[in-house]
Amino acid sequence: MITGRYPELRLRRNRKYSWSRKLIQENTLSPSDFILPIFLIEGSNKKVSISSMPEVYRYSINRLSQVVDRAIKKGIPTVALFPKTNNNLKNQTGSESLNENNLVCKAIIEIKKKYKNQIGIMCDVALDPYTSHGHDGLIKSNKIINDETVDLLVNQSLLQAQMGCDILAPSDMMDGRIGKIRKALDKSGYNDVLLLSYAVKYASNFYGPFRDAVGSKKSLKGNKKTYQMDFKNSDEALREVALDIKEGADMVMIKPGMPYLDIIKSIKEKFKIPVLAYQVSGEYSLISNAIKKGFINKDAIYESLMAFKRAGATAIISYYADRINKILI
């Protein structure tokens, strides 16, 4: 690979000027590379801060347009909706997930009414924002049960599709759910609804601030290791992705992002499909709080996002999506 030698070859020559650095740059970021997550909250006229995530808020439905307008103005193609469900609506089976007047359904309708297809809407398919125990699936005899959970996820998917959701993103890590959801969608005429599988989701310590934001942190009993992946593994990620592609996933997600760049790279190289990276809440919190304290400067944000492109990510879900000016350059 190295075709020359010092002193004839001097790699610093290419780096000497700003124009020459631009000329040889290998990767770029643009607003169309991003999905913006939005947290939803019940009530009216609310914009509520999240202590572990500086500058990220939960919006009530009637204030949603504030953030969606900004996303559209910045050229962000998609938003992802995450509800903070009131505790009195949570139960063992997460039945609020099937309520057609729940927060997510109301938000989908509101956004579609106002913006039509100017911006795509992505919704998680999982029970954790709705269960009193904070798990993504149903519990029987202290176990997360797979197939009964998938039946519920199918219904949750159909409901969200009916409301107008464009991209369904199962984030639950149950086996077989992509195939079952695809079949049910097609049978009901929702052939155009996309499936973005959280195919490789690790049982990670970086989700803490998100669980704060959706109010599942305090309620979560135990951990998610019987369904989310062990962070010691990478071959298993290939199996997860292969299976989900066979079942009908249009795109796959790797999550968290920065600690898993190796996985992003190998999935992209092997499968040649759209690979999305999720820069999760813990990553956001680390970077934002370090900037706030003055420990690192704010260009670290741009650097952290470029890492995903370098690794081969097609798009990035990031809480910074609507606020990084540099991605517009």
Ligand code: PBG
């Ligand atoms: C729910 C879900 C989680 C995240 C996205 N969807 C949390 C979890 O699995 O516990 C995490 C996102 C983030 O940390 O930013 N299944």
